[in-house]
Amino acid sequence: MIHNIFVYLALMKKIISGILVTIWRIWFILLAMVPILIFLPIIVISILREKWFPYFFKIARAWAHVIFYGMGFYFKKEIKQPIDPNKSYMFIGNHSSMMDIMLMFILVKKPFVFVGKKELGKVPVFGFIYKRTAILVDRSSPASRKAVYDNANRRINNGTSVCIFPEGGVPDRSVLLADFKKGAFRLAIEHQLPIVPITFCGLKEFFPFEWWYGKPAKIKITVHKHIEVDGLTLNDVNDLTKKSRTLIYNSLLECK
Numbered sequence: 001m002i003h004n005i006f007v008y009l010a011l012m013k014k015i016i017s018g019i020l021v022t023i024w025r026i027w028f029i030l031l032a033m034v035p036i037l038i039f040l041p042i043i044v045i046s047i048l049r050e051k052w053f054p055y056f057f058k059i060a061r062a063w064a065h066v067i068f069y070g071m072g073f074y075f076k077k078e079i080k081q082p083i084d085p086n087k088s089y090m091f092i093g094n095h096s097s098m099m100d101i102m103l104m105f106i107l108v109k110k111p112f113v114f115v116g117k118k119e120l121g122k123v124p125v126f127g128f129i130y131k132r133t134a135i136l137v138d139r140s141s142p143a144s145r146k147a148v149y150d151n152a153n154r155r156i157n158n159g160t161s162v163c164i165f166p167e168g169g170v171p172d173r174s175v176l177l178a179d180f181k182k183g184a185f186r187l188a189i190e191h192q193l194p195i196v197p198i199t200f201c202g203l204k205e206f207f208p209f210e211w212w213y214g215k216p217a218k219i220k221i222t223v224h225k226h227i228e229v230d231g232l233t234l235n236d237v238n239d240l241t242k243k244s245r246t247l248i249y250n251s252l253l254e255c256k
Contacts, residue, residue, distance in 0.1 A: 018212060024071070025211055028098075031070045035063050036126065047132040053160070056133055057111040064105035071207070072216025073099065077107070079223045083196065085110050088161045089226070090188040090195045094177055094248055095165035097203035103221065104163055107198070112161035115148060115183070117169065135162075137183075149187070156191045166244070170209055176252055180245045185237050188229050195227040195240075199248050201255035222251055 036043065039059065046056035068075075083089065091112060093100060101114070118136040130136075135155070137148045152162055164184035171178040188195050201220040208214060224247055232240065 021212055021214060024214065028067070028071055031067045032063075032126075035066060036129070043129060047129060050158075053113075053133065054111050060133075061105045061109070064102040068099060068102045068106060071099075073207070073219055075103065075219040075221050077221040077223065081223070081225045083108065083110070083223070088156060088159055088191075088193055090184055090193040091161060091163040091198065092166050092184055092195060092244060092248075093163075093198040094200055094252060095167050095170055096173075096200070097170075097207045097209065099203050099207045099219070100165065100200055103200060103219070104198075107221065107223065108161070108163070110161060112163045113152075113155050115152065115162060115164045148183070152187055153191070156187075156193065162187065162193070166241070173204060173208055173210070177245065177249045180241050182237050182241050185240045185244065186234060189232050189234060189237060189240065192229055194229065195244060197224040197227065197244055197247050198222065199224070199251040199255075201252065220255060224248075224251070 043056065043059060046052050046059060089112075091104065091108060093104065104112075104114075114134040115137060116130070116134050118138045123130070135148055135151045156162060162184075164187075166180040166184045167178040168181045169178075185195070187193070199222040201222075202217060203219060206214055206217040206219070227240070227244060227247075229236075229240065
């Protein structure tokens with residue numbers, strides 16, 4: 001009898017938790033979409049020309065603040081080396097959540113452009129904006145990868161920083177940190193961009209891509225010392241990739 005009561009209570013707890021998480025996730029969709037729809041005319045104007053990108057970036061930062069704090073999150077950050085607003089960088093980080101994107105916008109005040117998967121360009125409304133403000137890549141296409149380099153080269157030469165999640169996607173929840181792709185590090189060397197590794201702790205548990213999991217929480221962020229690439233050549237890409245991944249991997253181990 002007592003066993004049955006505990007089973008029933010556990011089941012009810014699971015059902016109630018699932019309902020609350022679902023409502024919370026729907027709230028996320030509303031927070032993400034409503035501001036876009038309200039300010040769509042202004043957003044569209046800001047993305048018509050590449051030179052107007054800084055205005056779009058300010059809008060995107062405000063949007064990110066609304067979503068992150070509106071979902072009940074807050075963060076504690078440790079900055080081991082300040083970011084110079086007059087320099088361009090290659091920002092990299094571990095990728096486990098949509099909130100990684102929001103936090104990048106919140107942390108970095110100087111305009112940067114994301115390099116991301118072309119599939120996101122198919123999302124209604126958001127995809128239209130994303131295609132005009134990010135550099136999209138089809139990793140199965142050599143021509144697409146070349147176009148990424150050409151696009152990134154133009155943006156970097158105009159003083160814009162670049163942000164890449166070098167895992168190339170969101171790994172399974174059981175994977176602490178997937179292997180890094182080399183594209184970000186090749187670009188950093190070619191343009192002599194200092195690499196800024198950033199570790200996001202907790203988002204894999206508190207706001208994963210899986211719909212049924214998550215809760216508001218404090219997120220720990222570490223902005224690591226920059227990895228300089230002065231004097232490095234493309235022969236150093238493998239070592240630079242390994243060094244960057246090891247730094248973030250060890251930092252994630254300290255999150256536990």
